[in-house]
Amino acid sequence: xxxxxxxxxxxxxxxxxxxxxxxxxxxxxxxxxxxxxxxxxxxxxxxxxxxxxxxxxxxxxxxxxxxxxxxxxxxxxxxxxxxxxxxxxxxxxxxxxxxxxxxxxxxxxxxxxxxxxxxxxxxxxxxxxxxxxxxxxxxxxxxxxxxxxxxxxxxxxxxxxxxxxxxxxxxxxxxxxxxxxxxxxxxxxxxxxxxxxxxxxxxxxxxxxxxxxxxxxxxxxxxxxxxxxxxxxxxxxxxxxxxxxxxxxxxxxxxxxxxxxxxxxxxxxxxxxxxxxxxxxxxxxxxxx
Amino acid sequence: xxxxxxxxxxxxxxxxxxxxxxxxxxxxxxxxxxxxxxxxxxxxxxxxxxxxxxxxxxxxxxxxxxxxxxxxxxxxxxxxxxxxxxxxxxxxxxxxxxxxxxxxxxxxxxxxxxxxxxxxxxxxxxxxxxxxxxxxxxxxxxxxxxxxxxxxxxxxxxxxxxxxxxxxxxxxxxxxxxxxxxxxxxxxxxxxxxxxxxxxxxxxxxxxxxxxxxxxxxxxxxxxxxxxxxxxxxxxxxxxxxxxxxxxxxxxxxxxxxxxxxxxxxxxxxxxxxxxxxxxxxxxxxxxxxxx
Numbered sequence: 040x041x042x043x044x045x046x047x048x049x050x051x052x053x054x055x056x057x058x059x060x061x062x063x064x065x066x067x068x069x070x071x072x073x074x075x076x077x078x079x080x081x082x083x084x085x086x087x088x089x090x091x092x093x094x095x096x097x098x099x100x101x102x103x104x105x106x107x108x109x110x111x112x113x114x115x116x117x118x119x120x121x122x123x124x125x126x127x128x129x130x131x132x133x134x135x136x137x138x139x140x141x142x143x144x145x146x147x148x149x150x151x152x153x154x155x156x157x158x159x160x161x162x163x164x165x166x167x168x169x170x171x172x173x174x175x176x177x178x179x180x181x182x183x184x185x186x187x188x189x190x191x192x193x194x195x196x197x198x199x200x201x202x203x204x205x206x207x208x209x210x211x212x213x214x215x216x217x218x219x220x221x222x223x224x225x226x227x228x229x230x231x232x233x234x235x236x237x238x239x240x241x242x243x244x245x246x247x248x249x250x251x252x253x254x255x256x257x258x259x260x261x262x263x264x265x266x267x268x269x270x271x272x273x274x275x276x277x278x279x280x281x282x283x284x285x286x287x288x289x290x291x292x293x294x295x296x297x298x299x300x301x302x303x304x305x306x307x308x309x310x311x312x313x314x315x316x317x318x319x320x321x322x323x324x325x326x327x328x
Numbered sequence: 329x330x331x332x333x334x335x336x337x338x339x340x341x342x343x344x345x346x347x348x349x350x351x352x353x354x355x356x357x358x359x360x361x362x363x364x365x366x367x368x369x370x371x372x373x374x375x376x377x378x379x380x381x382x383x384x385x386x387x388x389x390x391x392x393x394x395x396x397x398x399x400x401x402x403x404x405x406x407x408x409x410x411x412x413x414x415x416x417x418x419x420x421x422x423x424x425x426x427x428x429x430x431x432x433x434x435x436x437x438x439x440x441x442x443x444x445x446x447x448x449x450x451x452x453x454x455x456x457x458x459x460x461x462x463x464x465x466x467x468x469x470x471x472x473x474x475x476x477x478x479x480x481x482x483x484x485x486x487x488x489x490x491x492x493x494x495x496x497x498x499x500x501x502x503x504x505x506x507x508x509x510x511x512x513x514x515x516x517x518x519x520x521x522x523x524x525x526x527x528x529x530x531x532x533x534x535x536x537x538x539x540x541x542x543x544x545x546x547x548x549x550x551x552x553x554x555x556x557x558x559x560x561x562x563x564x565x566x567x568x569x570x571x572x573x574x575x576x577x578x579x580x581x582x583x584x585x586x587x588x589x590x591x592x593x594x595x596x597x598x599x600x601x602x603x604x605x606x607x608x609x610x611x612x613x614x615x616x617x618x619x620x
Binding site for chain 2: 060066075093142143147150161162168170172202203260263267278314321
């Protein structure tokens with residue numbers, strides 16, 4: 040670099056470009072540290088004794104990993120039970136979100152009726168309504184209907200609150216799909232509902248993927264409704280394990296960190312496997328929504 | 329053909345189930361809240377109708393409600409003017425880096441977004457802890473020990489700590505939206521700029537930034553409305569404290585209902601909250617539309 044001044048202009052420009060590239064990479068590397076270092080710290084201290092957290096080091100080498108922290112997380116933290124609940128609630132909710140949003144969007148974009156625009160806008164209004172404003176009165180309604188403290192108390196609001204975005208993505212996509220294939224099938228006497236599931240659904244695949252990804256992330260990580268509508272332990276979902284456990288083992292930080300690590304793990308694994316689809320889905324969902 | 333598309337029964341079957349669920353869990357509770365807000369109900373027992381008294385208090389007298397809105401405004405401000413420029417900057421440079429490194433960085437920046445807010449919030453409570461927290465240890469190690477703080481407990485700092493954590497968690501979203509916007513700019517445009525001798529800044533200000541405008545609008549309006557709706561990080565990190573320094577509307581109404589037993593008052597807050605959200609969304613969209 041010292042001799043750069045004497046080099047030919049072309050070479051000079053090349054050195055400059057390379058230096059710039061290094062700077063860019065270094066900046067991104069720093070950002071990477073900012074994004075993941077707290078998580079690494081968390082995992083690291085989940086493997087040692089709780090009192091090591093009070094030492095001077097940022098990270099410690101777990102010479103003898105204290106797996107009993109994870110044992111506590113799995114038993115007293117009830118991670119497996121909460122995980123199963125989460126899986127059940129998420130799959131049912133996301134399935135219903137996809138089904139209902141496809142049906143509704145077809146009704147709004149392809150069927151001809153006077154109030155279709157009005158009803159579509161009412162659903163899209165849901166974008167603006169904060170979940171938290173409904174917590175209080177849903178709490179009362181659900182207990183009156185005796186569905187509080189059951190999976191229904193989560194599935195119903197999860198579906199309801201994800202429908203606006205799902206419908207927005209679906210109607211946007213349907214508008215861009217030509218109707219010709221449908222028309223000829225209808226001419227041949229195919230019923231609308233059969234048409235929907237045999238012809239329309241496959242065409243909608245990219246939009247369906249986007250809806251599945253965005254709503255799955257929302258539902259899987261949802262906390263405040265689960266904390267409000269469920270009063271006993273039976274149906275609680277994964278995010279709750281940490282909250283619960285923090286109370287039980289308030290001074291055993293390592294065990295708490297183990298619970299946090301374990302409950303972050305399923306989404307991290309899913310993300311590593313599906314990261315291309317997920318980032319694409321999120322970007323599509325946001326820009327179209 | 330037209331007859332099939334106008335079939336009332338088919339329309340009903342298609343649209344009714346979704347509308348029913350939506351109305352039941354989103355619209356109906358708002359109307360119920362509007363009603364409960366006009367009572368003096370404590371959540372159990374008998375109650376009387378008291379008219380608009382609760383609403384009047386929320387709008388004209390409640391200082392905590394006002395603090396909550398101001399905190400949301402502060403969050404929106406920092407998100408738009410700190411998080412977003414940083415996110416846009418990294419979107420541009422990752423795009424320039426290219427290849428495997430680009431995909432790696434893109435993937436890593438989004439990691440905090442896929443992890444449950446409960447995990448990240450509780451993690452940050454520990455990172456920011458004054459006794460054993462990572463942040464204070466780092467400050468000690470780089471001889472900045474005098475900056476050590478009780479980050480979530482100090483009355484003047486707590487709000488900024490909370491804002492920082494929320495920005496950290498949401499960075500990946502903002503980044504990803506800008507990133508996909510940049511990927512949508514035709515390569516020929518930037519190429520043409522380069523041939524005309526534009527430097528990096530000129531490329532950004534004359535080509536990239538104007539081309540990104542629609543994406544910026546979407547991203548900024550998401551940021552403003554979601555700042556207003558924050559709850560979980562606050563609930564899990566400070567519960568609004570110290571005092572009411574980090575209070576946000578959603579958390580406040582929750583506390584009023586379930587800890588302070590002022591159920592009817594909390595419902596009035598909820599209804600005013602919905603109205604504030606609606607107005608904000610409409611205003612933000614109109615500002616952007618008229619700019620367009």
